[in-house]
Amino acid sequence: MIRVGIIGYGYMGQLHKKKIVQSGQARVVAILDKEQRRREEGLSDGYHVYSEKQLETFFKETMDLVIVATKIEERAYYATQAMTAGFHVLCEKPVAMNMKELEEIIAISDKTGKKFTVHQPRRFDRDYLILKEVIDSHVIGDVHTIESRVHGERGILFGWRGREKSGGGLLNDWGTHLIDQYLQLFPEEKVIRIECRLRSILVEDVEDYVELNLTFSNNVYAKIVLTTFALCEMPRWFALGNRGTLRLDDMTGENGSIVRLKTEVDVEELSKRGSVAPSLTLAPLDNLYKEKIPLPNEGDTTMCFWNSLIAALKGEGEFLVKTEDTIRQMKILEAARLSSETNQSVDVNI
Amino acid sequence: MIRVGIIGYGYMGQLHKKKIVQSGQARVVAILDKEQRRREEGLSDGYHVYSEKQLETFFKETMDLVIVATKIEERAYYATQAMTAGFHVLCEKPVAMNMKELEEIIAISDKTGKKFTVHQPRRFDRDYLILKEVIDSHVIGDVHTIESRVHGERGILFGWRGREKSGGGLLNDWGTHLIDQYLQLFPEEKVIRIECRLRSILVEDVEDYVELNLTFSNNVYAKIVLTTFALCEMPRWFALGNRGTLRLDDMTGENGSIVRLKTEVDVEELSKRGSVAPSLTLAPLDNLYKEKIPLPNEGDTTMCFWNSLIAALKGEGEFLVKTEDTIRQMKILEAARLSSETNQSVDVNI
Structure with a gap:
C-alpha cells in the first residue's frame, strides 16, 4: 500500500x-x-x-x-x-x-x-477525451478553431480563491486545467500567441471572468471562456474542422454531436443544393451531404489520474504530469496576465 | 407612389x-x-x-x-x-x-x-431587437460581454462574394450587418479597440471565417463569429450581465431564454446554497434565487426598414442609416483587416 x-x-x-x-x-x-x-x-x-x-x-x-x-x-x-x-x-x-x-x-x-x-485529472475528463479523439482521428478534418467553456452560476470564488494575495482568481483556479488540456492536444506544437481578458464582475479582488485565446504553431486557435456567473447554458466544447463540426454540451461526454460531410462528398459540390435562409451565403446544407457520427464512449475514467500516479510511485511508469508541462503552464499564465494588463496580444514561443 | x-x-x-x-x-x-x-x-x-x-x-x-x-x-x-x-x-x-x-x-x-x-435591415431583426431591449432595460443588469454568431453550412461564398478583387469575403458580406447592429446598441459610446482574425477554410481567395472583437468605451466586449461552415448549432446571441444572462438560439426571436437573479436577491447570498459540481467554484445556483423572464415579442418587423425608407423619401422622417454610421463601419472594417494582417489588436477611437 x-x-x-x-x-x-x-x-x-x-x-x-x-x-x-x-x-x-x-x-x-x-x-x-x-x-x-x-x-x-x-x-x-x-x-x-x-x-x-x-x-x-x-x-x-x-x-x-x-x-x-x-x-x-x-x-x-x-x-x-x-x-x-x-x-x-x-x-x-x-x-x-x-x-x-x-x-x-x-x-x-x-x-x-x-x-x-x-x-491534473482533467486530462481524463470524458468530454476532453472525446475532443482529443475527434482531433487525433481527423474525423471532422483538420480542426482550426476550438472553444472550451466552463461556466458557474453562483458568481462566487470561495475563501482564498477570491483573494489576489493568496493566488486566487478564476484563471488560476480553472484556467490551469483548461490550459493543460489544450497543451496535451498538440504535444508537438508551441503556443505562439496569447490574448487574454480578465474581468472582475461580481468578485472585487480577482478576476471572475476569463477569456483566453491561444494560437498554436499549427495555426489552431484555442479559446477558453470561464465565468462564475452565467445563468443560461453554452456548450462545453465547440470545434470547427474543414470537414465537419463537434459540439459537446457538458462534461458527461454523453450530450452533443459530431456532424461531418459524408466521406465521398467533394467540397465543390456544396453549392449545388440548399435553401437560402438566412441569406444566400449562410444557407443550410442539404442533409444528403451530411452524416452524424456517434460520440465515442470513453468508459469510466474517474480513477485514471490516481491509478497512473500510484503506478508511478510503485515504479511501474512515468509520472503523468511532468516538470516541463508545469513550466509551460506557468509561462502561459504569466503571459495571459500580461496580455490582460496591457490590452494587447503577446507573441510567445511556449 | x-x-x-x-x-x-x-x-x-x-x-x-x-x-x-x-x-x-x-x-x-x-x-x-x-x-x-x-x-x-x-x-x-x-x-x-x-x-x-x-x-x-x-x-x-x-x-x-x-x-x-x-x-x-x-x-x-x-x-x-x-x-x-x-x-x-x-x-x-x-x-x-x-x-x-x-x-x-x-x-x-x-x-x-x-x-x-x-x-441595413438587420437593425429590425427580431433577435436583435430582443437583445437591444434586454440591454436598454438592464433586465440582466449591466452587460459586459456579448457574442453574436451567424453560421452557414455550405462552406461557400457565391460568385463575386468569393473574390477579393470584387470586395468579397465574409467580413464584408455579413460582418457589415453585425457591426452595424453593435454600433446601434451603444449610440453614445466609441469603439476603442479592435481584434480580428480572418481565415480561409474552404474558400481560397477570401476569408470564410471571421472572428471580430470590439471593445466599447463603456468596457463592453462585443464579439462576432461568422463562418460559412459549421455543421452543429450554436446560439445566435449570448450576453452576460451582472444580474443575469440572455441566450437567443436563432433569428426568429422565439427560442432562447433570459434568466436573472430575482430582484430581491443580494449577490452576497449566492454562496449559501447550491451543490458542488463540477467544482466548488463553478457550481449551479439554487433555483430559489433565479427567475426566467419571457422573451419580448417584437411583432412582425419584416417591412420596418423599407417603411422607414419610404417615409424619408416622402419627407416624413430622416433616413435611418446616416453617413456617419457608414463612415464608422468602414473604419471598423479597415481596422479589422489591419488587426488580422498584423496579428495584433488595434487601438482606435471610432
Missing part, C-alpha cells in the same frame, strides 16, 4: 482522500492543517493529525507521497519542505504563485532527486 | 423588388444590369430594362430613388453617377471597397445635395 500524507485538509485535500480510499492501493496516514476543525475532521477520519507548527514531526511519518493542497501562496513552501524531507510531492495546480517560485521548486527537486507532480 | 430604379438585378436586387412590391407605397420602374438573363428577368417582371452601356438613358427615367445592388467594386461608381444624375441612392452594404471610395461618395452627396443611405 502506498502511504500518503496530506498538507491542507480542505475541499481539495478531502477530495484526494476520497480518491486514495477508492483506489484500494493507497492509504492516508497523516494530515497537516493549520485549522483546528480540519484537524478534527482528519482525526475522526482515523489519521494522525498535525498543526502548522508540527511540520517536522509530520515529516517523521513513513510516507511515499506528500500531497500539497493548501492555498496557492503556501504551495511552494510546503512542496520544497516535503521534498527536502525526502518525499515525492503531488501538488495542487497551479503549484506556485509565479515562475520564480516554480524555479525554486524545480531546483529542490533536482537537488533532492524527489519528484514533484501536479494534480 | 415612390418610383424606384434598380442597378444590379441579382439576388439582392430582386429581394429589394419584392420589398418594394410588398410595401404597396412604391413601385419599380426600371432595371439596369450588365447580364442579359437579368435583363430578361426584369423585362418579364414588367420593367424597363437597360444594359451597362445605357446608363445615361436609364437616368432619364422619372425616379425618386436608385438602388445600387451590384458587386462591391462597382458600387461607388454607380452611387456617384446616380447622385450626379439627380437621384437619391440606397446602396447595398458595404457601400464601397475602402474609405477612399466612401469619401468620394460623400463628396458627391454633399455637392449634389442628394442623399445616400445604406441597406
